[in-house]
Amino acid sequence: MILIQVVLIAAFILLLLKFLANPNSYQIKAWKKIIGILFVFLAIMAVLFPDLLNHIAHFFGVGRGADLLLYLVTLAFIFVVFSQYVSSKQEQKRLVKLARKLALLETELKSKK
Amino acid sequence: MKETDVAIIIPVYNEARVIKQTIQGVLSSFPLVICINDGSIDNTAEEIEKTKAILINHPINLGQGAAIQTGIEYALKDPSIKYFVTFDADGQHRIEDVKNMLAYIRKEKVDVVLGSRFLGATENMTPLKKAVLKAAVKFSNFTTGLLLTDAHNGLRVFNRRMAEKLDITMPDMAHASEIIHRIAEHQFAYKELPVTIAYTDYSKAKGQSIMNAVNITFDLLLQRVTKR
Secondary structure (H helix, E strand, O other), rough: OOOOHHHHHHHHHHHHHHHHHHHHHHHHHHHHHHHHHHHHHHHHHHHOOOOHHHHHHHHHOOOOHHHHHHHHHHHHHHHHHHHHHHHHHHHHHHHHHHHHOOOOOOOOOOOOO | OOOEEEEEEEOOOOOOOOHHHHHHHHHHHOOOEEEOOOOOOHHHHHHHOOOOEEEEEEEOOHHHHHHHHHHHHHHHHOOOOOOOOOOOOOOOOOOHHHHHHHHHHHHHOEEEEEEEEOOOOOOOOOHHHHHHHHHHHHHHHHHOOOOOOOOOOOOOEEHHHHHHHHHHOOOOOOOOHHHHHHHHHOOOOOOEEEEEOOOOOOHHOOOOOOOOHHHHHHHHHHHHHHHO
């Protein structure tokens, strides 16, 4: 197995387990920011030194810099989709609790009349 | 004899055509009927108000699981209620089955009695629906360690102890599996009794699509990964 395969598979599994398990912990929030900053930093570097991306790609066993970019973007995309899904489920649970409280209060008010 | 320590919980979503008839059938035997109108867009609420049932209006549509949980929380406020029954709005359940299940839970030391379509007679079930339901049962038994013949029956009778612990969080149809998981988790004593379900043209048209099994399975698996 070439290095990129190991890195990608490990990253997929880590993302799924770690981030899904507890999406709102402060550690995860901090990691999101670190990864975000790293991404921007790498993006700027890639714009300034186009060859750099190719060198990094070769280091990981990937043919071209553009391919490496595609892999990373895919990873980022999957991560964003999953974390959005999880957080929307959590929002839904909060909404259910709120609406239930409202419904029960309204019924209570009606019965007092 | 009317059973005054029983709350019949009926989640209702767009059932204006049949809900009044269903409620009146139940009211003849059970005085406390709690209808949760889950944000219906037809005149379900008006139809319920014509009866003596208690009407709780969800301000927006939340899903059947959420509606049942709302009904349970309302019923729990009344300390004289000992037994909780979940009942479908479309008239596919029979009162005799509820009475039968209540007699069992009163006599035997179980926390919950579940209705099973596969122990009893089932009228007009399509072969595909039957196959999917059987597969769902296998999956459910495998993941919970319980031995059931029907995992997704809407007719259930349970006691106060279970009602307090139930806490349904799956707002949609996945709540049926969630209830089974709660039984396994808290080791409630359970019993399955045969019930007869009438799959009328009306209930078949209203019934959930088989494809929804995919949604339910996915949500349940995801809930395992994401600890709450």
